[in-house]
Amino acid sequence: MAAKTIISRPIYGTLSPQPGKHHLFLADAEGALAIVDMAKTAPPGFFGGAEIVFIPGPDGKHVAALEALRPAQFHLAPSFASLLPRLKQTLSNAHMGLRLYLSGTEGLIGQAMQVALEAGIDHTSMQTEHRGSLARRMQCVHCKGITENVTTQPATCAHCGLLLLVRDHYSRRLAAFQGVCINAEDRSEIPPIEEAFP
Amino acid sequence: MSTGTTKLDVVVSDVVPVNELVTRFHFRRRDGELLPTFSGGAHVVVEMRDGERTRLNPYSLMGSPLDTREYTISVRRDDVGRGGSLFMHRSVKPGLEMVISYPVNLFSLDLRAKKHLMLAGGIGITPFMAQTAQLAGEGGNFELHYTCRTASLGTYADVLRERYNRRIRLYHDDRDERIDLDRLLSTQPLGTHLYVCGPAGMINWVRDRAAALGWPSEAVHFEHFAAPQPGLPFDVTLAVSGKTIRVDEQQSLLEAIEAAGVDPPYLCRGGVCGQCETNVISYDGKFIHNDHWLSEEDHRSGCKIMPCVSRFEGRSLVLER
Numbered sequence: 001m002a003a004k005t006i007i008s009r010p011i012y013g014t015l016s017p018q019p020g021k022h023h024l025f026l027a028d029a030e031g032a033l034a035i036v037d038m039a040k041t042a043p044p045g046f047f048g049g050a051e052i053v054f055i056p057g058p059d060g061k062h063v064a065a066l067e068a069l070r071p072a073q074f075h076l077a078p079s080f081a082s083l084l085p086r087l088k089q090t091l092s093n094a095h096m097g098l099r100l101y102l103s104g105t106e107g108l109i110g111q112a113m114q115v116a117l118e119a120g121i122d123h124t125s126m127q128t129e130h131r132g133s134l135a136r137r138m139q140c141v142h143c144k145g146i147t148e149n150v151t152t153q154p155a156t157c158a159h160c161g162l163l164l165l166v167r168d169h170y171s172r173r174l175a176a177f178q179g180v181c182i183n184a185e186d187r188s189e190i191p192p193i194e195e196a197f198p
Numbered sequence: 199m200s201t202g203t204t205k206l207d208v209v210v211s212d213v214v215p216v217n218e219l220v221t222r223f224h225f226r227r228r229d230g231e232l233l234p235t236f237s238g239g240a241h242v243v244v245e246m247r248d249g250e251r252t253r254l255n256p257y258s259l260m261g262s263p264l265d266t267r268e269y270t271i272s273v274r275r276d277d278v279g280r281g282g283s284l285f286m287h288r289s290v291k292p293g294l295e296m297v298i299s300y301p302v303n304l305f306s307l308d309l310r311a312k313k314h315l316m317l318a319g320g321i322g323i324t325p326f327m328a329q330t331a332q333l334a335g336e337g338g339n340f341e342l343h344y345t346c347r348t349a350s351l352g353t354y355a356d357v358l359r360e361r362y363n364r365r366i367r368l369y370h371d372d373r374d375e376r377i378d379l380d381r382l383l384s385t386q387p388l389g390t391h392l393y394v395c396g397p398a399g400m401i402n403w404v405r406d407r408a409a410a411l412g413w414p415s416e417a418v419h420f421e422h423f424a425a426p427q428p429g430l431p432f433d434v435t436l437a438v439s440g441k442t443i444r445v446d447e448q449q450s451l452l453e454a455i456e457a458a459g460v461d462p463p464y465l466c467r468g469g470v471c472g473q474c475e476t477n478v479i480s481y482d483g484k485f486i487h488n489d490h491w492l493s494e495e496d497h498r499s500g501c502k503i504m505p506c507v508s509r510f511e512g513r514s515l516v517l518e519r
Contacts, residue, residue, distance in 0.1 A: 020412020021384070094388040097412035120312045120389015125414030 029057030031104025319396020423468030483512010
């Protein structure tokens, strides 16, 4: 569970069934378990109005558990990039009354939230639950490149190669944590690199 | 001086009867300068000096926020109220010097919205006059559904229709025209914000249906100024200032506290903003809560009261003031 360090650091909750007719779920890997747990308290017929879009983890688990919930629509996607056109299409055709539920890694929650914000959903009215890896999506504040799945502190920018301190400073607009050069004074100074976001 | 209640010295520049119940009042600054900028949905508190009594009533600004040469309010005459609206209708004439508060907005537009869906009932139309003018100036996307008792009491319906044409839908109670609320709320594009102003029953109905149909509360905005209701006189002890005061039949608790020389904070004087929330130290009797600010739990606990609109009946009441 993420701790509140600075005000921009996102804090996630626990999925709970909301009133409404149309429920859109986006989950990756162990995020599926958040949906399965929530289903235990959902009213009868809830998933008859639900659409689940799922990105399985490398182990390919949890697909059957989600199918067993009998959602009105179930869609598997290999990556966030591959589901993006579908997500944008769904949101642009949606009406008020659609509720959004995001569960899994911070990268998935953040990127889906970014698209939903543009579609006009307030971030406080989305249901979120963090499950699985603590890996971060990081923006290098120097070259602006985004590095996915950052697990170390410090971490190397995949674009410009600078060694970056991964801050808790988060941008909802970019769906990324900010990475700042950790050895700007003397590049030969390499601090120990630890597995901080397993 | 109370929070946010910096005063403006104004003169009544025009008084225009709109229909059998509603009259419009225009104010300009006495020094001839422009009035402060405001945004659609803002209100001012008008001081009414009526002989010995001073009433302070909130009214929504209904002019265009793009024009600050004057402020305009519309007052519906309430023959059984505490007399504020009757004073406005009978005693306020062009040329009268009055004092009003700076504008305060507790019902502002959320300009991130993709679309603004507005629901007005009766005199609840006034904040939407300013909001529609603001949005039209910016090319904003809005739709207004306005319910009134009869066509002749549809204050400004004709003006709105002329200005905005099909963006305005009218419903007349006497013709049995009813808004198909569930259908309306279920067919709005994602990113729509809902605004409702009118009688308490209408606001509760709209909020309940919106919540049931999956509208998040962040997208639902409402304003209802509860006019202070008259009631039986009662005595109150103000523990901090060491005073015991009597609240008259036609006076609000807040007005009685002010008349005793104690100056609690306030903004809306209509039970919505929360500024005048007051702790109860002890009581023996029953509260008559009329506000929209405190939770039901607060109301039951007997620990808090909103003195702008709520009253008390019983043997003793001690407040932390």
